[in-house]
Amino acid sequence: MKAEVVSGWPKNNSIRISLSETDASQVNAIRRALISDVPKLAINRVNFSQGVVETNGEILESVNVLPDEVLAHRLAMIPIPTFPEEKLAFFETCSICIDLVESEKGCPTCQVLYSLNIQGPAADAEEEHITVYAGDLTTISDPMFDVREEHRKIPLTILSKGQYLELYAFATLGRGSSHQKWSPAAGIGFTVRRVAKLNNAKKADTLFALNLKTSDGRDIDAKLFGKDKKIDDINTVLDLERALHQVGPGTGRDADFANAITMEDMEGSYILSYDTDGSMSPETAFNLAMEELSDRFINLNGEIKTALK
Numbered sequence: 001m002k003a004e005v006v007s008g009w010p011k012n013n014s015i016r017i018s019l020s021e022t023d024a025s026q027v028n029a030i031r032r033a034l035i036s037d038v039p040k041l042a043i044n045r046v047n048f049s050q051g052v053v054e055t056n057g058e059i060l061e062s063v064n065v066l067p068d069e070v071l072a073h074r075l076a077m078i079p080i081p082t083f084p085e086e087k088l089a090f091f092e093t094c095s096i097c098i099d100l101v102e103s104e105k106g107c108p109t110c111q112v113l114y115s116l117n118i119q120g121p122a123a124d125a126e127e128e129h130i131t132v133y134a135g136d137l138t139t140i141s142d143p144m145f146d147v148r149e150e151h152r153k154i155p156l157t158i159l160s161k162g163q164y165l166e167l168y169a170f171a172t173l174g175r176g177s178s179h180q181k182w183s184p185a186a187g188i189g190f191t192v193r194r195v196a197k198l199n200n201a202k203k204a205d206t207l208f209a210l211n212l213k214t215s216d217g218r219d220i221d222a223k224l225f226g227k228d229k230k231i232d233d234i235n236t237v238l239d240l241e242r243a244l245h246q247v248g249p250g251t252g253r254d255a256d257f258a259n260a261i262t263m264e265d266m267e268g269s270y271i272l273s274y275d276t277d278g279s280m281s282p283e284t285a286f287n288l289a290m291e292e293l294s295d296r297f298i299n300l301n302g303e304i305k306t307a308l309k
């Protein structure tokens with residue numbers, strides 16, 4: 001199998017990858033690995049402070065509109081920056097704390113620690129409540145794990161006058177197969193790579209007359225097709241495929257269009273596209289998915305050998 005990032009990608013956390021010399025089941029295995037096998041960090045345990053405190057003559061109570069369980073779930077879904085090169089250990093199998101009792105487990109090699117301490121508006125303040133955001137989490141571990149700028153405005157809860165929220169949150173490595181919070185990618189799909197062929201320029205005018213544009217702003221017209229009346233540029237073909245829905249069945253234009261442009265499958269070539277949640281770059285997620293798959297297949301070979309003896 002050969003893999004190559006399509007030109008112009010990634011865009012932020014989105015990517016298109018061209019895969020060749022492969023088949024649909026292999027591409028689907030990568031899709032599944034991205035969803036459920038690529039390890040990433042997510043908050044897995046939260047310790048809430050509970051009680052009543054007095055600061056500056058004000059009585060504050062550890063309550064807010066959301067139950068702790070809901071808040072813990074919201075914290076879990078915040079994308080936590082994940083760096084595979086840091087080689088963090090999985091919490092359950094960490095060699096340093098494997099022999100400790102459950103309550104004492106957790107060390108700098110298997111978890112990342114955050115704290116949050118926020119109070120509602122002062123008694124004489126104009127506003128009635130304040131919003132607590134993901135960005136209010138303070139990293140106690142290395143600052144590299146600070147919640148990223150793009151995620152800092154994720155709202156968690158609100159606090160009214162006389163309320164406070166204090167907690168410690170522990171992020172650990174996990175896989176999407178155990179919980180969605182550990183799944184780094186979303187919107188994963190793949191399609192056969194196609195080449196567009198212009199069969200009849202005159203009838204294709206049914207489409208060209210609609211003045212549609214490609215996603216990079218070029219007119220969808222006969223000029224897009226070169227001298228050989230073909231398009232094989234991946235982004236342009238995908239734009240054209242979308243545009244063809246305007247002249248497809250049910251549009252009332254399909255009879256005039258009469259398959260003036262057709263798509264031909266390129267055998268063994270696929271386009272894989274997805275977004276990551278921002279916890280890691282889409283390239284990192286892909287490389288990790290490939291690592292997971294090759295590890296699994298090595299194990300599988302071993303198992304088959306054992307079984308056949």
Ligand SMILES: [Zn+2]
Nearest residue numbers: 094097107110
């Ligand atoms: Zn540990």
